[in-house]
Amino acid sequence: MVTGVFRYLLLKPLDPNELSLLKELTTSEICRVWDATSKYVCRQLQEKKAVDIGIGSFAVVPARVAAGKDGVLDVDKPIFQMSQHVQRFYKLKKPKTKIPPEVFEHPLNLKEIAESIHFRVPIVKQCIHETLLFFAETLRGKQEVDFFFSSLGILSVRGQEVIMNFFDSCALQLDATDNMLPALLGDPEIMNLIALRGKNKFTQRSEDGCVILPRIAFEDPKTYRQLSSLKPRRNSQPWGEGARRGT
Template sequence: MEVVGVFRYLLFDPLDPNELSLLKELTTSEICRVWDATSKYICRQLQEKKAVDIGIGSFAVVPARAAAGKDGVLDVDKPIFHMSRHIQRFYKLKQPKTRIPLEMFEYPLDFEEIAESIHFRAPIVEQCIHETLLFFAEALRGKKEVDFFFSSLGILSVRGQEVIMNFFDSCALQVDATGNMLPALLGDPKMMNMIAFRGKNKFTRRSEDGCVMLPRIEVQEPKTYRRLSSLKPRRDSQPWGGGARRVSIYDPVVLARRRVSQVLRIERKFKELEEEMQRDKASFVPQPEEVHAEEVEQPKPPDEPEPSASAKQSSRVAARLMRAVTEEKRLQVLMASKRKEVEAEIQTECQEYIQRLSAERSQNPFHRQLEGDPRPSYIVRREYDQQLKERLKGKDRCQSLAGQTAPGDWQKKLQLTGTSREQNREKTRLLDRRGKAQGLPALIGSCQAASGCSGRSHHGLHQNSPSGTSDCTQAHSGRASHCCKLPPLYGESCQQRGQGAPFQK
């Protein structure tokens, strides 16, 4: 019992070369002609919003949304390829995120229409497509990398367990009926990721066996990309023709029509030459032309009015404008893709440089001393000012707490350096003013009296002061502090002033 449908491509055992009998007879250019016609047929069906099943999966156009535009969302018609679920489960492939809706009917390939477009026989076209898909299934079974080129659609790539379909920009612009595909491609990087350009695939070669390229049935080596080796079976040498083809790929009916049309074309040219010769002879009256018997037998279509010259010219101008608009859109998509590639390349180089620099710095422990600070200058100055403030604050705190027992809430009573200095200046100014009012000479070293004597001058008296009027009594015990006694004002001692004696001006 012959297996039909998608189950024909579920291979348990390696593929037998005898199953590729037609590919063995066809040339590479003929195989590519078949698949070029198939790709054009699928593209026409996608423009009519029809899903097409090619055997291993289906092409379709589904509504999608792109993060672009003024409102942030654009509705577009997005082409997709969905691999058959049986093939996905059998070969353990990843399921795609976007699927074809269940209510959308999937039409099979019309081999008659494809064959008529290239004047091939329909069985030849069907068998060629079937054997090429068998070879694709064999590559999936062997876990090989595959690039399947569809001339009018895009590139179907298989890398490991992932199947990715990238469409050409021309196909994406043609199948979109909303007119939002161009701004969506330019504004949404996720939409741009589905675009592939002619003859270029962005996926790298990772397999050591190379990458199988269909429909040419060739393998591309991983190291030297220009080196290609054909995997198509060679023809067996025949005794009568040295490997001549045994199967005619052309339709005999089409060949007969072409032969008849060539004969009629030759006869028509011969008659035109005779008419020119008869016009040259003025005395000769031309006879009515004899119509060919085959032309008489064929029914003539009704005469249709030919379009005027202005209508023809307007149609040509419209077609030219449409072609220019399409090329302009494709150029914009190409420039956006190139800009994205350049930005990604620059970012990759920058990351590599940073990683290399960090590795070099980690090997040298003194890299921070040898190299300057990479931070901005204003951040460095701000950090230096903060460190200087903390250093001065700690120094002033040590001076104020030297030789004293700090109370429990000393953190709450500490003052800033600037505040303590201002208080000392204010005390000095009041003492000087008070001495001048009482007629005493200016007190030099009053700052020492206000803030306390330093460690170096605790053993001496204040200079420039009358003898017996100022002495520095200090008691240096474990926690005792020193202080300077100020001279009494007009016989008034410090103890009397402390008890609240009136101030004499």
């Protein structure tokens, strides 16, 4: 049985039948699951815990930046590191900043995420899994993709490059040194960490279009036609309380 990150190493095109739940959930419901997941990850990062979401991990690592009166500042820097298996399998570039090997990467607490939005755990688990499968399909097809994490930032793939741009509110919140703001103002390199529309690579999209997650949208009609069979229904009626919510 294929388990863990190896489920996202696709040797052939993804079978739409493997996204059966995404086709039943509304866009709003998919986004609710990922909004709760993003908030959960953010809470864990505030406690300096690294979190493995399945295809990679979020963490906060110490960094030194060129800013301040003494020319250098220590900050707590949020990062996302793609799984080595995913990175090697899809021939993605190695990250510049890595999570230290001694840092334990905690799995998602699906029960806590599910309880925060009153969804059943199996629904949350399958929704996350199928969305990550969809993400893996974009990597297999060498497509551009923007994966929005509402409380964290935007994970983008452009060619072989993986870029994680964090929202400024997140970067400031996760920094316990109180040096992040002067670091952002004084060091252009650390400013590149922040999601700024028009100034980051996630805004630079090719003519072939860009896949947008978790709302499963496509930047242009051509891409939409090619992958429409994988796209969940947007206007389906919500399931009854007994089908989704409760324990």
